[in-house]
Amino acid sequence: MSVIPAAVSLFFHRTASPPHFYALANRFIPWLTGIFFLLLLAGLYGGLVLAPTDYQQGDSYRIIYIHVPAAWMSLFIYVLMAVMAAIALVWRIKLAEIMLISSAPIGAGFTFVALVTGSLWGKPMWGTWWVWDARLTFELILLFQYLGVMSLYTAIEEKRMAARAVAILALVGVVNVPIIHYSVEWWSTLHQGPTVTKMDKPSIHISMLIPLLLMALSFKFYYLLAALQNAKLELVKREASSQWVRNLLENQA
Amino acid sequence: MSLSKAFFAIIQRDLLLAFRRRAEMANPLLFFVLVVTMFPLAVGAQPHLLQAMAPGVIWVSALLAALLSLDSLFRTDFEDGSLEQMLLSPHFLSILVLGKILAHWLVTGLPLIVAAPLLAMFLGLPESAMGTLWLTLILATPLLSLIGAIGVALTVGLRRGGMILSLLVLPLYVPVLIFASSAVSRAAEGLPVSAQLNILLSMLLAALVLVPLPTAAALKMSVN
Amino acid sequence: MNLETFFAMGGYAFYVWTAYGVTFLVLLINILLPMLQHKQLLRQLALKQKRASR
Numbered sequence: 108m109s110v111i112p113a114a115v116s117l118f119f120h121r122t123a124s125p126p127h128f129y130a131l132a133n134r135f136i137p138w139l140t141g142i143f144f145l146l147l148l149a150g151l152y153g154g155l156v157l158a159p160t161d162y163q164q165g166d167s168y169r170i171i172y173i174h175v176p177a178a179w180m181s182l183f184i185y186v187l188m189a190v191m192a193a194i195a196l197v198w199r200i201k202l203a204e205i206m207l208i209s210s211a212p213i214g215a216g217f218t219f220v221a222l223v224t225g226s227l228w229g230k231p232m233w234g235t236w237w238v239w240d241a242r243l244t245f246e247l248i249l250l251f252q253y254l255g256v257m258s259l260y261t262a263i264e265e266k267r268m269a270a271r272a273v274a275i276l277a278l279v280g281v282v283n284v285p286i287i288h289y290s291v292e293w294w295s296t297l298h299q300g301p302t303v304t305k306m307d308k309p310s311i312h313i314s315m316l317i318p319l320l321l322m323a324l325s326f327k328f329y330y331l332l333a334a335l336q337n338a339k340l341e342l343v344k345r346e347a348s349s350q351w352v353r354n355l356l357e358n359q360a
Numbered sequence: 361m362s363l364s365k366a367f368f369a370i371i372q373r374d375l376l377l378a379f380r381r382r383a384e385m386a387n388p389l390l391f392f393v394l395v396v397t398m399f400p401l402a403v404g405a406q407p408h409l410l411q412a413m414a415p416g417v418i419w420v421s422a423l424l425a426a427l428l429s430l431d432s433l434f435r436t437d438f439e440d441g442s443l444e445q446m447l448l449s450p451h452f453l454s455i456l457v458l459g460k461i462l463a464h465w466l467v468t469g470l471p472l473i474v475a476a477p478l479l480a481m482f483l484g485l486p487e488s489a490m491g492t493l494w495l496t497l498i499l500a501t502p503l504l505s506l507i508g509a510i511g512v513a514l515t516v517g518l519r520r521g522g523m524i525l526s527l528l529v530l531p532l533y534v535p536v537l538i539f540a541s542s543a544v545s546r547a548a549e550g551l552p553v554s555a556q557l558n559i560l561l562s563m564l565l566a567a568l569v570l571v572p573l574p575t576a577a578a579l580k581m582s583v584n
Numbered sequence: 585m586n587l588e589t590f591f592a593m594g595g596y597a598f599y600v601w602t603a604y605g606v607t608f609l610v611l612l613i614n615i616l617l618p619m620l621q622h623k624q625l626l627r628q629l630a631l632k633q634k635r636a637s638r
Contacts (some may be wrong), residue, residue, distance in 0.1 A: 146597055148442060156590070167593035170603045177607065196577075216610045224603040248531045255528045262518050271581045272514050274572050279510055283532050283572070286563075290535035292543065333614050340622045348628055356630045 125342050126351035132335040139332035146325030149227050153318030164174040167231050171315075176323040177217045178242070180330060181249055182284070184214035188256070189281035192274035204270035205345070207277065208260050209337035213330055215253035241288075241295035252280045266345050277318045297338050366451045367459045374463035377436075388429040389471040395421040396479045407484050414483035415493075415544035421479075422472055422497065423533055426504040427526055429468035433509060434516045434579070443516075444583055453579065454572035461509050461571070462502075468563065469501030484549060492547035492557075494539040499560040506567040507532045513578035536563065 121127045154172035161168040188210050195203035225243050226236050237243070256273050262271035311319070346352050361369070378385060397443040399417045400410055446456055476493050479485075485493065510527035515521030543556035593600040 112620055113604075122439060160594060165596060167599055169593065169600055172445075173604060173607045196437075213614055216614045220607045220610050225606035227599045227603040227606075250533055251527065251531045255524070255531065258524050258527055261516060262521070262524055268581055268584070272578065275578050275581070279532070279574055283535075286535045287531070290538045294538045297542065321616050329611060334610075336615055336618045336622075339627065340618045343622065343625055343629070347625075352629070353633060354628065356633055359626060359630065 121201055125201065125346055125349070126355075127273050127343055128202055129339060132339050136332055136335055138337070139199070139328050142330060143325055143328040146321055146328060150318045150321030150325055154315075158315050158318055159312075164232065164235065167228060170228040172211060172318055172322050174221060175226055176326045177224065178246065179323055180326045181214055181218035181221050181246065181253075181328075183276075184210050184330060185249065185253070185284060186281060188214065188277045192277040192281075195270060195274045196278070201345075204267070204274065205338050205341045206334060208256075208270060208273060209334045209341055210330070211253055211256045211260070211273075212337065213333045215250060215257065217326070217330075218246055218250040218253055218324040222230075222250065229276075240296065241292040244291045244295065245288055248291070249284070252283070311344060361453075363451050363455055366449070367455050370446075370456050370459035371463045371466075374460055374550075375466065378422045378463070378467040385467055385471065385482065388425045388468045389437060389475055391428055392421055392425040392472050392475050395424060396482060399509075400482065410482075411484040411486070411548070413491070414480070414485040415548065416507065416543040417446075417483060418476075418479050418485075418493070418514070418544070419496075419537055421543040423537060424451070425472060425503065426501065426508060427529060428466050429464075430461045430505075430508040430512050430525065431522065431527070432468070433464045433512045435512075438516045443579065445446040447583055453576035457487075457509065457513075457579065458568070458572045461575075462517050464509075465502045465505040469505055472501055473497045480553070487546070488550055492553050493544050495557060496543050496560065499557065499564055500536050500540045503536050503560070503564045505534065506564075506571045509571060509575045510578060512583060515582075517582040533570055535568070536560070539563075 122131060150172065155169060158169070160166055163247055188207050191203045191207040191210070195207055198354045224244060225246070229238055229243075230236050256276055260273045268332055325340055343352055343355075365540070396417055399413065403409060422449070434443060437446070447453060449456065475496065476497055477490065478489055480493060508525075508529050511525050511532070512521075514528065515525050518524065539556045539559050543553040543560070546553050591597060591601075
């Protein structure tokens, strides 16, 4: 493809090669960790210390600074997985397969966090640990979809085949995401009790918005760093018998 | 052999094979009725409670019956090698898969529709909801076979694929469940249900178009 | 804002701090677990390689 300059395509080709990617991951992880911590501390300080107490919800609203970014990440990662799945299926790039499966536990973790923090926010606000409101219900089904991907990958022994299966599942699942979102929201408005959740798009004050965005950004860096960590592991597992891994082991000794 | 001939041939073959084991055809149906029966036994027989729960109970049980019957979609063919033969055929695998799914629905989904009046009686579902119950079953049971087919195709090679199949397929079933049972409840209350039925219909049409391709891809991967 | 009021979180201390605690636990596990498994794997493979080369 003459449209892409040679240097760029060379970069992509080299990155897609396992030993190069492994080295690249090792170089990036410390930087990503540093940036993550900086953003995290800034966000936490802004959210827990600087931001004012909410007029209606008191200090319990501060859960928003982890609940909302976690929920955003749970969705973002799933969509990213679908993109990687498409790349893996169409171009059969090993790295796309690996990043796909490396992202799943992180997405599942964020989804779990969104559910638990949502529940802890809900108890003082609505009086119960669980409410079948549209968002929690949606997150629950999303969690099952993540767990499905992880179980399927573990269940299939031959890992290249497992990656293909999981790619198909992720693509089918991503089609389900807007459908679930729509159907659950519609279902929830039918059965909604008299309470209107304050979580619904309040006009958020800038002093609350900035820490929220900082936390969201920090979670993105966390995702990259955790995904690369998983990817390194998966790479070594899959390529255990290859030359570059053997060199790696010798260099370690 | 032309594609349409192959399509009908596959349906004919599957129906014939199922008919040879026609005793087994009753199983999903019996399961459906049994599960619905469990609910009054579990929650007590108050008519008002049962009536309120009826649409949900019937639909969850239909879902479970469909899930249980999915295994027969590809398993026997996988085990005796005919699935591999199908993959080698010159015809589009997606079309053959669609034929198999259609045959599967005729054998496992259609009978569930037969059970509807019996279950309506067990749970005290009002007359006004019967028509809607029929309609939702006719629209949604093929949908269940279609969506389930993807899950089966992904897990047919696994030894204990049954549990994983449920984990994969149930999240995909949720919208069907929501709209089907909601249609029946609203009909029981005398409310209009055209919106829900239209949504089910559009999901069915979308599934008819979108399901065969990933299912075929998954089969190709599973068999190798 | 002194340390006491900060930890009290307006009476919601349990909810807020449990939420933050669970979050950090999950984030920590998702990093530590792969790191540990990675080290273990490298050790195992190195042992295998040594035995094979003998």
